[in-house]
Amino acid sequence: MAYCNRCDRYFSSDDALWQHERMSSRHWICHDCGKDFPSERGLTQHYVQSPRHHYCQRCDSHFDTPYDLQDHYVSDHWYCSLCNKIFDSKLGLQEHNRQSHWYCATCGRSFASENNLMQHKRTHLPKTVQCPGRNCTRAFASHADLVLHWESGTCPSGVTRQLVNDTAAKNDRYRLITDARRLIQGPDGGYTPRGSVTTWATQASWNGSAYECVLCHCTYPKLARLNEHLQSPVHDERMYKCPTALEGCAAQFRTLSAVVQHIESGKCGVRKFQRQIQGVMDDLTSSMHRLTC
Ligand SMILES: [Zn+2]
Ligand SMILES: [Zn+2]
């Protein structure tokens, strides 16, 4: 005799019990996991929650891998991948994006932060700012992107962050964006940045448990990461300021690209300086051209 606990019934054989479990509306069985649920809802919940199943509840269908399920969501449903949520209509998804995400209407993509969205939106702008560097054919959507390209050291002309800072200190005669107090004035009256330290760390930076920066004492598990840190602008003087500093914007920057981005974002209403700033950028651009030719 075989006994079904849930139904309190006896069966003549194991086969008969098995038959009962398959047919009865009181048994909902996941054969993959060998689990028996008392309701359809219980079984569905199990499919949804168990990491073993890749199940679309809307279509009541199973997929082999989480990637197949994701593909299905993307191609057959209105799906938000940031929230892993499905919506009934395109409109529903768009509304969700507008309410919960930073959303680019141009290409319909969502971003996790305002910053990411702003960065992304720049990719939609026409690329009209040509790099003046020797052997360089790249163009950018903004001056900030052009300067970032210089500072990253990837321009084939060989421009470096140091050269950018030197040139900015020399060219910004009216101290619109550079802070004279953080520059060194030479005997000829010209300004240069305080020598920014470009050191390379060696095995000597090992402090027994990690590689330690001599300047700020932050630590890294790998020497290469410490050297990346040392080459980055983190220890540079904040030699750049917002052009509206006199009117109260206290923002200071370590890199030219950061101040240019601040200006181009329009946050401080620096538009009235537009002409002067354009002048500084033009001077810089032609200096870069001269220096690298
Ligand atoms: Zn039963
Ligand atoms: Zn299961």
Ligand SMILES: [Zn+2]
């Ligand atoms: Zn589905």
Ligand SMILES: [Zn+2]
């Ligand atoms: Zn979402």
Ligand SMILES: [Zn+2]
């Ligand atoms: Zn977009």
Ligand SMILES: [Zn+2]
């Ligand atoms: Zn370039």
Ligand SMILES: [Zn+2]
């Ligand atoms: Zn450091």
Ligand SMILES: [Zn+2]
């Ligand atoms: Zn500002």
